Amino acid sequence: MIRINVTKKSGSYVDFESAGHAGAGEEGHDIVCAAVSALIINAVNSIERFTDDAFTEESKDGYVRIRFDGPNSPGARLLMDSLVFGLEQIREDCRDYLKVHVREV
Numbered sequence: 782m783i784r785i786n787v788t789k790k791s792g793s794y795v796d797f798e799s800a801g802h803a804g805a806g807e808e809g810h811d812i813v814c815a816a817v818s819a820l821i822i823n824a825v826n827s828i829e830r831f832t833d834d835a836f837t838e839e840s841k842d843g844y845v846r847i848r849f850d851g852p853n854s855p856g857a858r859l860l861m862d863s864l865v866f867g868l869e870q871i872r873e874d875c876r877d878y879l880k881v882h883v884r885e886v
Contacts, residue, residue, distance in 0.1 A: 783817055785868055787861075787883040793852040794861045795886070799845045803878040813878045816871055821845055824864040832856045 783803050788796040799821055803813035825847060828834055834857040835850035853861065865883060872879045 782877070783814070783879045785817075785879070785881045787865060787881070789883065789885050791852075793858065794849055796849070797845075797847040797861070797864075800843065802843050803875070805875065805878045813871065813875050817868065817879065820864055820867045820871075824860050827860050828857050832860070 783799060783801045786796075786798045787794065799817070803811050803817065805811050805813040825838060825845075828836065828847075832854050834854050837848050837850070839846040849857070865881070868879070868881050872881050
């Protein structure tokens with residue numbers, strides 16, 4: 782199962798963490814894992830390319846963590862909102878493979 786934890790403060794994203802594998806199919810044929818990975822990679826690359834927001838990224842097999850250094854620009858907030866929305870849409874159909882938890886601190 783993929784577990785997504787998102788932390789926000791005053792409407793700004795602070796931390797995003799994705800851990801685990803969906804297990805919805807054989808390695809290389811798991812469409813849930815592929816969809817989640819594509820959304821996350823696109824969001825991270827888009828924030829890096831289209832905004833000036835500073836963040837640190839840690840990634841390894843089955844794990845990604847993004848920690849923003851400060852409040853989000855409107856562009857980064859929109860990209861993160863889109864990421865979370867996409868993940869929640871996948872979760873609607875794939876509850877056995879994906880959990881998404883968003884918390885405000």
